[in-house]
Amino acid sequence: MLSKLFKPRLKLVCFDLDNTLYDFALAEAETEVYLAELISKRFKKPAKNILSKFIEIKKKHLHNDIDPNNYSRALWISELFRDLKIKLNSLDSKEYEGKYWEYLNPRVKIFPETMNVLENLRKKYKIACLSDSDGEKQIKIERINALGLNKYFDYMITTDDTGKNKPSAENYEYLLKISGLKPASA
Known part of the structure; x- marks a missing residue:
């Protein structure tokens, strides 16, 4: 009964990339x-x-x-x-x-459970990655594509998009803006 009253409102899960999803x-x-x-x-x-x-x-x-x-x-x-x-x-x-x-x-090698975790999350949630720059966004995008991770992400943000490295709030505000979500949903 309580689970029906307090349904999770989470709609988006955000990951870092380097040393989170791959080594x-x-x-x-x-x-x-x-x-x-x-x-x-x-x-x-x-x-x-x-x-x-x-x-x-x-x-x-x-x-x-x-x-x-x-x-x-x-x-x-x-x-x-x-x-x-x-x-x-x-x-x-x-x-x-x-x-x-x-x-x-x-x-660069994907951690053993990365694909499994992303596959399962993808069934219920939007998925974003938010990662610090490598100097140019394209470098990170090429790595994501080469690893086959791009198909899991609805939003791919590097700090090149905001001009501020993590943990700057601007990155998360940008993600909320492009996703159209409120903080409680992400």
């Missing part, structure tokens, strides 16, 4: 080593130093920076080259960023 951390760590080795080979600098500096730059921006543009791997790579006193132009940074994502994306 991003392992692929990211492998890619950072790959990038360091690639740069080391070309510029004859110790890969260990390159990797340490890259991780330092990443930590400076990641989860400390509200601007999604500062999550760009091209930016991090440019800063890396500058700090290592390697002369490169912005095209070189973009080239290395491309290599970074080409190496990383195939290594």
Whole structure:
């Protein structure tokens, strides 16, 4: 009887992506080593130093920076080259960023129960993903598509859409706006 009086009004479930629905951390760590080795080979600098500096730059921006543009791997790579006193132009940074994502994306693996959970939720609810930027929204969309997750999402939001990284309220307000839902339903 009580269950009829207090029917859940939930209509939308929202997920983060990286390290929630798939293992991003392992692929990211492998890619950072790959990038360091690639740069080391070309510029004859110790890969260990390159990797340490890259991780330092990443930590400076990641989860400390509200601007999604500062999550760009091209930016991090440019800063890396500058700090290592390697002369490169912005095209070189973009080239290395491309290599970074080409190496990383195939290594991202969906967690074992992800598809099952999404399949079951899809039967009753709208599903959204809200994730921090990778520098450009298209990078995240390509990963979602490659993993076959795109078919589950009614709404795909990256912080590029609002210009503010999580946990900024603007992201959730944007999701409510495009879904037409009230906070109590999401």
